[in-house]
Amino acid sequence: MARHKLKQSGAVLLAAAMAAAAAGCGGSSGDKPAADNGQEAAPKLTNLTYWVQAVSQVTATMKSYNEIEAYKELERVTGVKVDFQHPPQGQQATEQFNLMMTSDKLPDVIEYSWTGYPGGPEKAIKDGKIVKLNDLIDKYAPNFKKVLADHPDWKKEMMTDEGSIYGLPFIRSHEQLKVFLGPTIRKDWLDKLGLQLPTTIDEWYAVLKAFKERDPNGNGKPDEIPLYLAKGDVDTSTAFLGAFGINAGFYQEGGKVKYGPTDPKFKEFLTLMNKWYKEGLLDKDFATTDAKMLEAKITGGQIGSAVLYTGSGIGKYATLMKDKDKNFRLVAAPYPVLNKGDKQIWGYKDFSVAPTSAAISTSNKNPIETIKWLDYGYSEQGTLLFNFGKEGVSYTMQNGKPTFKPEVMNDPTGLPLIQSMSKHNRATFSGPFMLDIRFDEQYTNSPDQLESKKIWAAPTLEKKMPRTTPTKEESSRYASIMADINTYKDEMYLKFIMGAEPLDNFDKYVKTIQGMGLDEALKIQQSALERYAKR
Structure with missing residues (x-):
């Protein structure tokens, strides 16, 4: 296991140090909590504002990350009270971020994909928006410092060319954790029509035509949508475009950078998509369908294939449809190639270090306390907290392994697993901590989910650009x-x-x-x- 282990005693000492720091901190504070068992009252709480876009699996059941069990426990352990500020989802979040960054008063912590800041993260530092963290990490973040020392390859991914570390990121600590997105298809529809899992563009065309013309949902209406493929699916996963040997942005061949959307092969891809669109094989509303509409179309038995995630796609819909359609089965399909036997080059495999990281703004009056608070997420106890929630509430230790409780794995109210887990942890999406392989072994535990990781791991991604930044x-x-x-x-x-x-x-x-x-x-x-x- 490539997962980095940290000493539990260090985490306990850190929590004690943070509590002491919080008592003397110059930030605003709340009332003292009542003393327990006659002991001295806990120190005043340090207040932090934290700007982060809330994900759909959280907003489905909660209004704020403050309601996540892990953050309730983190406040108890560290004495730091956090006021989460959540912008609207989607494009509005980007617009709000851009507007926010014009202000002289910023939230204390901003969790964002800083490579998307105009000019990149180094420019955000030079613009006086966020703090360069190298010295703070060296002096006050022993857990994260050890992660960097033990994994220079991770450090290379999270720093700028000038050597600046600008945020504490979400880290996928195992190779298996990097693969979780790809083409999916209704296996029950394939079986009903006597079709095999498609592997080439031509085979996909034949399958999509059959989905369109042969009423696989059995309702007697021509309402099937053979393929839902949004532009973002092409950009992110290179689904179908990758068969032509290019991607939707910059890539490299032999150390030379190239741009996919102006390559003649991009015209071949567009020609194919135009043909499929005219023949009704693509969702006619692919340009305007949002996440809720997509879910309605999938659960309504209309969509035959789409680019989806292992957990919030294959796993989620298996749960939502188990009582509605006993035959429903959504499985991973290989990234298609042009010809049988062609090497799969393009697919989706994420970096170890996610682009989204928690940065400390220059408005933050307590950067030392803040970096200590963020560092807790990389301790052994913090790893358990962010991956599994609070011990005894959402998980127990069994034979030395954190194991989710049955009521989390099978929510009594019928919540999909991703929503059930998200009430307790942040491991189903992102955040400043290390994703634990022991979490993923329980999160993506169905045979179809496990198989998806193998199928989608096949592409070589030999042309993929590393996460570069401009000067x-x-x-x-x-x-x-x-x-x-x-x-x-x-x-x-x-x-x-x-x-x-x-x-x-x-x-x-x-x-x-x-x-x-x-x-x-x-x-x-x-x-x-x-x-x-x-x-």
Whole structure:
């Protein structure tokens, strides 16, 4: 197991130190809690504001992360009270973040994908928005410091080219934890129609045609949606596009950076998607369908295939449909290739270090106490807390292994496992801690979920770019170029597939992107790739 173990005694000492620090901290504080068993009252609470986008599995049952059992326990252990600030989900969160960053008064902790800050995380430091954490980690975060020392490859992923550490991230501590997204398909529909699991583009076409024409949901209506494939699915997982050997952004071949959306093979992909769209094989509303609408279509027996997660896809829908349709079975399908025997190059395998990390803002008046509080998540006790919740409430130790209680694994009210667990921990999504393989062994425990990880792990991802960052000098120019390119590219992507723009205009589209400064962006990425290699 590649998981990093930390001493429990260190965590206990840390909690005691933090409680003492909280007592003398200059931040705002609440009332003293009542004393227990005649002992001296606990110290005043340090108050922190924490900005983070709430995920759907939490908002399904709770209003705030403050209601998660792990954070209730963390407050009790550390004496730090946190006021979570949750922006709206989706694009509105990005808009609120951008607006927030123009202010001189920021939340104390901001959990965000800092590679998305205009110019990257180093620019956020130079702009005076967030704190460079290297010295604070060295002096006050012994657990996280040890993680960095033991895993230089992880450290390389989470630092800028200048060597700055800008946030404490979500870390996938085992190879198996990096694979959790890919194409899924209704196996019961395949079985009903006598079809095999598709592996090539042509096989997928034949299956989707059969889903469209042969009434696999058995209601006598032509209401099947053979494939739901949103633009984000293509961008993130390269589903179907990867069969053409490229991705939807920058990639590298032999150390040279290239850009997929202007490659002639991207036109081949668009041509295929346009054909499938015209034939009704793609969801006609793929450009506007949100998560709730997608769920309604899947549970309504309409969608035959989609790009989904292991837990919140295969696992969630198995739970939601077990009483509604006893035949329902959603399984992983291989990332398709063009020809039988072709090597699977593109798929989805995440980095060990997630792009989202908890940064300390320059408005924070208590950075030392804050880094100690964040560091707790990387201790042995913190790892247990964020992965499993509070001992005795959501899990017990059995033969030395944290084991979720039956009422969590099978919620008595019928909640999907992802929602049941999310009432107690943060391991079903992200946060400043290390994901534990022992959690995943219980979270994705059905045969179909376990098989999905094997199927989706096949692509080599040999062309994938590491998580590079531009320099301060490059950042604003790169951000400006790519903002224009991405807006235009996304608009044309929809037009080409939906037929609003003839594919004969692809060369014109390429020239337009080149005229927006693509060559300059490629040079910046090339320099960034070379700098990354020297980190």
